[in-house]
Amino acid sequence: MPKPKIGFYWCASCGGCEESIVDVAEAILEIAELVDFAIWPVAMDFKRADVEALEDGAITATMINGAIRTSEQEEMARLLRRKSQVLIAYGSCAHTGGIPGLANQFSREAVMRYVYHDCPTVVNPQGTEPQTEYHDEGRVATLPEFRDVVRSLDQVVDVDYYMPGCAPNPTLVLAAIRTLLSGVLPPKGSVLAPDIALCDTCPRIDTKPVDLEVATFKRTHLHKVDPDVCLLTQGFLCLGPATRSGCGERCIRGNMPCTGCFGPLSNVHDHGAKMLSAMTSILAAEEEDDIDKALEGIPDPVGSFYRYGLPVSMLRRKVDLPFGHRN
Amino acid sequence: MMTELHQNGQEEVRIGYFVCHCGTNIAAMIDVAAVAEYVSTLPNVVVSKDYRYMCSEAGQDLIVQDIKEHRLNRIVVAACSPLLHERTFRTATQRGGINPFFCHMVNIREHGSWVHEDRAEATEKAKALARGAIGRVKYHKALEKRREPVTPAALVVGGGIAGIQAALTLANTGKKVYLVERDPTIGGHMAKFDKTFPTLDCAACILTPKMSEVYAHPNIVLWTYSEVEGIEGYVGNYQVRVRRKARYIDEELCVGCLDCVDECVFKVGNVDDEFNVGLSKRKPVYMPFPQAVPKLVVIDPVACTHLNGGNCQKSCVDACERAAINFDQTDTIEEIKVGAVIVATGFKTFDPKRKPLYGYGKYPNVYTALEVERLVTSCGPTEGEVVCRDGRTPKKIGIVHCVGSRDHQTNRWCSRVCCMYSMKLAHLLHEHTGAEIYNFYIDIRAPGKGYEEFYERLQEEGNHFIRGRVAEITDIPKVAEEEGMLTIRVEDSLAGFVRRIPVDMVVLSTGLEPHADSQDVRRMFNISCSREGFFLERHPKLAPVSTTTDGVYLAGCCQGPKDIPDTVAQAGAAAAEALTLLDTGYVEMEPSVSVVDPIFCSGCKTCLNLCPYHAITRDDAKGVAVINPVLCKGCGVCVAACPSGAITQNLFEDREIFEEIEEVLAYA
Numbered sequence: 001m002p003k004p005k006i007g008f009y010w011c012a013s014c015g016g017c018e019e020s021i022v023d024v025a026e027a028i029l030e031i032a033e034l035v036d037f038a039i040w041p042v043a044m045d046f047k048r049a050d051v052e053a054l055e056d057g058a059i060t061a062t063m064i065n066g067a068i069r070t071s072e073q074e075e076m077a078r079l080l081r082r083k084s085q086v087l088i089a090y091g092s093c094a095h096t097g098g099i100p101g102l103a104n105q106f107s108r109e110a111v112m113r114y115v116y117h118d119c120p121t122v123v124n125p126q127g128t129e130p131q132t133e134y135h136d137e138g139r140v141a142t143l144p145e146f147r148d149v150v151r152s153l154d155q156v157v158d159v160d161y162y163m164p165g166c167a168p169n170p171t172l173v174l175a176a177i178r179t180l181l182s183g184v185l186p187p188k189g190s191v192l193a194p195d196i197a198l199c200d201t202c203p204r205i206d207t208k209p210v211d212l213e214v215a216t217f218k219r220t221h222l223h224k225v226d227p228d229v230c231l232l233t234q235g236f237l238c239l240g241p242a243t244r245s246g247c248g249e250r251c252i253r254g255n256m257p258c259t260g261c262f263g264p265l266s267n268v269h270d271h272g273a274k275m276l277s278a279m280t281s282i283l284a285a286e287e288e289d290d291i292d293k294a295l296e297g298i299p300d301p302v303g304s305f306y307r308y309g310l311p312v313s314m315l316r317r318k319v320d321l322p323f324g325h326r327n
Numbered sequence: 328m329m330t331e332l333h334q335n336g337q338e339e340v341r342i343g344y345f346v347c348h349c350g351t352n353i354a355a356m357i358d359v360a361a362v363a364e365y366v367s368t369l370p371n372v373v374v375s376k377d378y379r380y381m382c383s384e385a386g387q388d389l390i391v392q393d394i395k396e397h398r399l400n401r402i403v404v405a406a407c408s409p410l411l412h413e414r415t416f417r418t419a420t421q422r423g424g425i426n427p428f429f430c431h432m433v434n435i436r437e438h439g440s441w442v443h444e445d446r447a448e449a450t451e452k453a454k455a456l457a458r459g460a461i462g463r464v465k466y467h468k469a470l471e472k473r474r475e476p477v478t479p480a481a482l483v484v485g486g487g488i489a490g491i492q493a494a495l496t497l498a499n500t501g502k503k504v505y506l507v508e509r510d511p512t513i514g515g516h517m518a519k520f521d522k523t524f525p526t527l528d529c530a531a532c533i534l535t536p537k538m539s540e541v542y543a544h545p546n547i548v549l550w551t552y553s554e555v556e557g558i559e560g561y562v563g564n565y566q567v568r569v570r571r572k573a574r575y576i577d578e579e580l581c582v583g584c585l586d587c588v589d590e591c592v593f594k595v596g597n598v599d600d601e602f603n604v605g606l607s608k609r610k611p612v613y614m615p616f617p618q619a620v621p622k623l624v625v626i627d628p629v630a631c632t633h634l635n636g637g638n639c640q641k642s643c644v645d646a647c648e649r650a651a652i653n654f655d656q657t658d659t660i661e662e663i664k665v666g667a668v669i670v671a672t673g674f675k676t677f678d679p680k681r682k683p684l685y686g687y688g689k690y691p692n693v694y695t696a697l698e699v700e701r702l703v704t705s706c707g708p709t710e711g712e713v714v715c716r717d718g719r720t721p722k723k724i725g726i727v728h729c730v731g732s733r734d735h736q737t738n739r740w741c742s743r744v745c746c747m748y749s750m751k752l753a754h755l756l757h758e759h760t761g762a763e764i765y766n767f768y769i770d771i772r773a774p775g776k777g778y779e780e781f782y783e784r785l786q787e788e789g790n791h792f793i794r795g796r797v798a799e800i801t802d803i804p805k806v807a808e809e810e811g812m813l814t815i816r817v818e819d820s821l822a823g824f825v826r827r828i829p830v831d832m833v834v835l836s837t838g839l840e841p842h843a844d845s846q847d848v849r850r851m852f853n854i855s856c857s858r859e860g861f862f863l864e865r866h867p868k869l870a871p872v873s874t875t876t877d878g879v880y881l882a883g884c885c886q887g888p889k890d891i892p893d894t895v896a897q898a899g900a901a902a903a904e905a906l907t908l909l910d911t912g913y914v915e916m917e918p919s920v921s922v923v924d925p926i927f928c929s930g931c932k933t934c935l936n937l938c939p940y941h942a943i944t945r946d947d948a949k950g951v952a953v954i955n956p957v958l959c960k961g962c963g964v965c966v967a968a969c970p971s972g973a974i975t976q977n978l979f980e981d982r983e984i985f986e987e988i989e990e991v992l993a994y995a
Contacts, residue, residue, distance in 0.1 A: 197929035197971040200950070210945060211936040241931035242970035265927055268972035269981050278933050281968035 004060035004181065005038040006031075007051075008090075009080055011073035012100045012150065013066030017091035018042040020167035021063075024174050031177055038062070039080070048076070051083055059083050061180050063090035063163065067100045067311065068151045072144035081157040086180065088192075089153040092166040092261045095191075096271075097152045097311030099166070104310050104317035105302060108148045149317050162191040166261035166308060169247050193246030195266050198258055201245050204230045213284035217297025220256060231257040235297070237304055242268070242275035261308050270314045272305035340465045343374040343399040344457065345390060347381035347406035349436055354379075356440035358450045362405065365454045369461045373397045382412050387419040394423030401464045405433040405457055426469035428918065428978065433460045455994035462990030463983045470918035470977055475957050477563035477666040479909050482507065484555055484848075487515020488891060489883025489898040490671035491537050496902035497669075498546035502909050505663055506541060507569055508551045510601075512619035513538055515673055519602065519697060521704035523891055524751040525781035531618060531706070538620040550661070552625060558851060559941075561958045562878030563666045563914045573656040575626035575634070580651035583622035587612050590646035592639055598630045600708075603701045607708035612643050612652075617706070626652070667878045667905035670862060671898065672848055674884035677731030677738065677837040685730060685835055686800045690813055691716035693800065693833040696748060703755045713759045713832075721762045721831035725815045726753055727797045728768040732838030740859055742838030743888040746772045749836045750785045756834075757788065765791040765828055767817050775890065793828075795820045800833055839888040852879050853940065861887045872901040875960075876940075877914070880904050919978045920959040921966050925951045927973035934965040934974060 010018060022028065038059045039046045062084040068074055081087050092098040103111055116122060116129050134141040153159050163176055176192045179185070186192070199205050208230035218235040225231070231238035231252070238257035244265055251258055264271035285291045298304050306313055344366045348354035359377040367375035374393050378386050381404055393399055402423075404416045409432040417427035435453045443449035479502055483494045486508030494506045506513070517523075518538075520530035541547055550571055557568040588610055596608025602615045611630035614623070632639040633654060644652045676697055679687035687693045692715045694702070705711040714720055726749045732742040746768065753764045766785075771792070773782045786792065795817040804810045805827065812829035819826050841860035842848070849856050854874040855863040862885050865873040872880045882898040883889070889897065908914065921942075930950035934943050942958035943965060945951070954965070954974070966976045975981070 196927060197931060197973075199931035200929035205930065205932075205950075208932050210932050212932065213936075241929065241933055245929070265971045265973075267924075267927060267975075267981070269985065274970050274972060277967050278970035281937055281964070282933060 003036045006035040007039040007059045007062035009064045011066030012069040013093050016167040017065035023170040027174050054083050056082050057085050061086040063088045064153055065091040065094050067093040067097050068156045069147055070144040074156055077157045086160045088161045088163055089159045090163045091168055092308040094153040095162045095164050096263050096309035097150055098308050101150045101311040104149050150311050152312050160188050164191055164193050164262040172246055193244050196245055198240035198243050198245045202240055202249055202252055208233050212282055214282055215284040216294050225255050227255045239275055259307050271309045272313055276305050340371045340401055341373045341399050342371045342401040343393050344372055344403045345381055346377045348379045353436050353440045356443055356446055356449045357453045361450055362453045366457045381406050382415050390419045391423040400425055402430040403460045403464055405435045407436040408434045428470040429467050431460050431464045455991050458994045459987040459991035463987035466983045472918055473916040474913045475563055476913050478664045480665045481667045481905050482567055482665040483669045485671035485673055486513030487673045488517040489894045491541055492895045492898035493669045493882050493902045494547055496899055498544045500906055504547045506547055506549050507553050507555055509554050511552045511625040512615045520700050524747045525777040535618045542620045565665050567663050569661045571659045573658050575654055575656050576624055577651045577653050578623055580649045581623045586646045587643035590642045592642055603708045604697050606698055606701050666909050669880045669882055669901045669905055670852055671882040672885040674839040675842050677840055679730055679835045679837055681737055684799045690802055696834055696836050699752050699834050703759055715832050719831055721760055723830040724756055724762045724832045725765045725830040726834045728836045730835040730837045738838055744890045745836040753790050767793050767797045769796055793819050839884055854879055872897055872904055919961040920956045921954050921974050921976045923952050923954050924973050927971050928952055929971055933968050933970055937964050937968055
């Protein structure tokens with residue numbers, strides 16, 4: 001009997017998710033025994049044609065990491081969806097848009113202008129910009145199209161499961177792969193992590209008072225962080241109360257606040273808005289001046305509250321972007 | 328969304344939509360037939376009708392019949408404010424045989440026809456709102472009201488005429504009443520009055536029997552010289568802590584013989600007598616006034632030599648045959664359980680020193696109205712003889728209305744009683760002294776039964792009425808006839824020139840204000856107050872004695888200035904509201920409360936300190952927040968704050984709200 005086929009693919013991502021697969025360490029050998037890899041660009045040499053040659057549904061499960069920005073990513077996502085029985089959005093970018101999704105605050109033109117012209121480290125005296133087609137002596141070179149907005153994977157194709165995290169935690173990854181191979185699948189649409197916020201398992205929760213009021217928000221590089229006390233209580237914006245657990249509180253144990261990479265709980269409509277709403281509820285300031293003062297500690301509100309989820313939020317994108325590629 | 332519901336194995340959603348004409352209130356500005364026609368095209372809508380008066384019996388029957396005939400399981404009624412008729416239509420829905428909370432109202436009157444001027448646009452808005460409601464109602468769930476038992480006892484705070492009336496009314500129905508009064512006696516301001524307008528009844532004659540009745544009533548526990556210190560719990564089940572201040576008198580033993588007062592080492596009074604508003608002195612051991620209830624003396628710990636650590640021969644102790652004096656007494660705390668609370672804490676009068684131009688405190692012959700009440704009464708410090716502080720019997724008296732009222736520098740409100748009591752005092756002063764009386768008024772406000780007639784009577788009696796706000800009262804004479812007199816300078820706004828009128832005596836008709844500690848009282852009972860500081864009724868017209876806290880009611884001037892008839896009527900209403908609660912024996916809790924799903928609660932503690940009703944506690948063993956549904960008012964603060972979405976609110980779930988918003992927006 002042939003071994004089940006597994007695929008890994010990356011789109012708009014940093015490569016950290018690929019690392020996280022390797023981070024399962026020796027267990028990868030156990031997996032390799034049980035499955036065949038159908039595609040895994042970062043580790044093995046496969047071509048798109050190899051995948052196209054497979055029958056539809058031939059791959060048992062594919063994990064795609066990264067957000068969707070280019071036409072190529074879009075095409076690969078559609079192709080892999082067709083070839084896979086189960087498609088998993090792997091990591092924050094595929095799950096909720098991730099860090100690349102923050103680019104939705106800017107138009108495509110603004111991104112191009114900055115990256116190819118205005119950025120202080122760019123040297124581009126001829127003002128070259130990428131073109132989708134280049135003709136030279138009768139030969140044609142092509143590049144994928146750069147879309148107007150960044151999307152999460154499920155804004156492009158149907159997704160069966162979500163593996164949260166920037167990057168996902170190896171323990172959860174291994175558990176997920178074993179579950180998949182067991183054939184006993186969770187309900188479609190499940191996020192493969194506990195559906196309860198990080199405070200539930202936070203080692204510092206007992207140090208948080210019941211009547212916490214935050215007067216000012218501090219930034220971690222400007223203040224000493226007490227390694228034992230609840231970070232919100234110390235005035236550091238910690239998204240733990242609004243963020244799904246399962247990460248092993250790695251940031252907290254590293255003495256850094258949660259930035260929200262595991263995304264919201266299943267019954268939350270908008271991760272950033274929910275956290276913002278919670279924070280305004282416990283803000284001590286009542287006068288406008290005091291509020292402004294408190295907010296000085298959050299110089300980048302979108303980057304703080306929507307660091308990993310802008311594309312799937314209610315805000316989604318800057319409103320004056322052209323609507324050419326809405327889904 | 329329909330398919331989703333089918334997959335969940337739930338029954339098909341069948342919506343009935345009913346839009347009300349409200350006579351012409353709605354139909355004149357909104358094309359209700361067109362709205363009904365539009366709604367009939369929306370998904371899941373089985374019936375869509377317009378009707379002249381949906382709230383009428385026939386309108387309600389329409390809902391009942393259509394539910395049965397068309398197997399409707401959701402009802403949307405577009406009519407007036409839900410505040411007015413939500414209950415009506417929920418009841419009708421229930422009569423039709425389905426859960427009342429499957430009914431949803433759309434307000435197209437207050438939010439529609441009454442506020443728009445363009446019929447086409449108002450109609451479009453009604454359609455958009457209808458679409459939102461049709462969208463949200465499919466997510467409604469069957470909800471049940473909860474019932475909690477009620478402790479059949481009431482607390483009345485304040486022993487003025489309002490508190491007395493409320494306490495007696497309740498006690499006469501057989502309910503146990505705790506009446507708590509801060510002062511050593513009940514009676515309040517009314518006990519200090521000589522006569523009452525417009526009938527000129529003797530205030531004491533009509534009040535003191537009621538005071539005695541309170542004392543003797545088997546169902547009333549009267550605690551004077553006591554203050555409520557704290558209250559916990561919820562409608563029907565309040566736990567109240569009352570501090571009973573030390574009187575240094577054994578209440579069981581004292582019979583009010585006043586032997587101790589007579590034998591006090593102070594042979595004359597040395598403390599301003601509160602009852603005579605400082606016009607006389609009392610001793611450290613005293614009874615506020617002869618008709619005080621309870622008929623007990625009290626020792627003022629500030630004035631008593633012994634209680635101040637001084638060396639006193641304690642002749643009072645020797646004088647008391649019943650050994651009722653007990654200097655070792657300390658404050659005690661009583662804990663009681665009640666189902667309802669009536670707040671009747673009254674008012675204070677405006678301090679005229681805040682209007683220095685009127686010379687109160689500077690010129691001895693300038694009096695407040697309350698002082699004059701004591702002067703004209705036969706049981707007052709002068710036994711009814713009107714003699715000024717400088718010894719003269721006044722021949723000309725000026726009464727200045729609206730002192731501290733209708734004044735943007737002090738209090739903007741009309742104190743409602745000053746015009747009438749000023750005229751009453753004018754009558755009594757004239758009766759006692761034969762003096763010529765000048766009333767300085769802005770407007771005469773006499774809108775009560777027999778009040779206008781009383782005003783006419785005063786005019787016929789020869790009182791002068793000068794329309795104009797008094798600018799200044801001075802003792803600096805300009806002409807010979809002003810020598811030794813107080814001259815009132817006023818612009819007579821009817822005659823159109825400035826008058827100077829010399830008088831012997833000035834009466835300042837001071838307005839009514841909230842007590843200085845009214846904010847503390849408000850916080851303790853968790854009720855709201857208006858900008859002025861008077862306690863706020865739940866609705867100015869339809870719930871005038873209720874507050875935003877269930878089971879807490881208002882009576883008397885703590886809610887706003889009012890005269891004795893209105894106070895007594897309001898106290899009766901408050902008692903009736905409290906009785907309704909106590910007599911029913913249980914409270915029904917609206918199910919639109921917030922709920923914590925313990926599965927999703929991470930115990931992050933964000934919500935704990937936010938609840939204005941103290942309904943949220945933390946179960947430390949389970950590490951989750953718990954909401955007491957009885958205390959929860961469904962304000963939604965915790966729902967908005969819960970960062971995990973673990974708190975939801977019935978009838979205001981995210982999907983209901985978002986669906987409503989999306990459908991309204993999709994209409995455009």
